[in-house]
Amino acid sequence: MEWLKVKRPLRTLDVVVTAVEWGHGKRRGVLSDYTFAIRDGDRLLNIGKAYSGLTDKEIAEMTKYFLEHTVQDYGRVRTVVPDTVIEVAFDQIQPSDRHESGYAMRFPRIARLRPDKPVSEIDTLETVRQIAGR
Incomplete structure (x- = not known):
């Protein structure tokens, strides 16, 4: 008998980025x-x-954008203008x-950028x- 692992379909939310942090390892410098x-x-x-889900190209573009739209720089972490919907x-x-x-979301990952959404x-x-059942 083979076991089949069944995963529940993922849910998604549209949210706004409020802070960004420098990456580690291969993402060092972005x-x-x-x-x-x-x-x-x-x-x-x-x-x-x-911190997962975007392509290297998208991360590079977003790094440039967030550097130009930083509200406060704390070193590793920056608060940013809250105008980027993902x-x-x-x-x-x-x-x-x-x-x-x-x-809190369990196992969050970025599905896509939402420049079309205010x-x-x-x-x-x-x-x-409602999603949490409370």
Whole structure:
């Protein structure tokens, strides 16, 4: 008998990048780790961080963009103008004290850049609560 591993379909959220971090190893020298947020009214609440999913070319382009749109430079980490929307895929959402939103994504990865989507249309805390079943 062979075992077949069945994975649940991934969920996605549209989020905005709020901070970036210099990468490690092969990604040393580029801003490849992205912290991202959802909306709660007019507030942005961080919900996670992802560093996989984009091509090397996309990362190089985004590094240039984020260097030009840095709000505060803390060395390894930079806060950036929150205007870059990305779609993030994940396995599930769970409660978390680590993020301001009160939730964290399990195994987040960047599905794609969303230059077509304004920040006003990113996913909300209410959507996250529904996905989490709370």
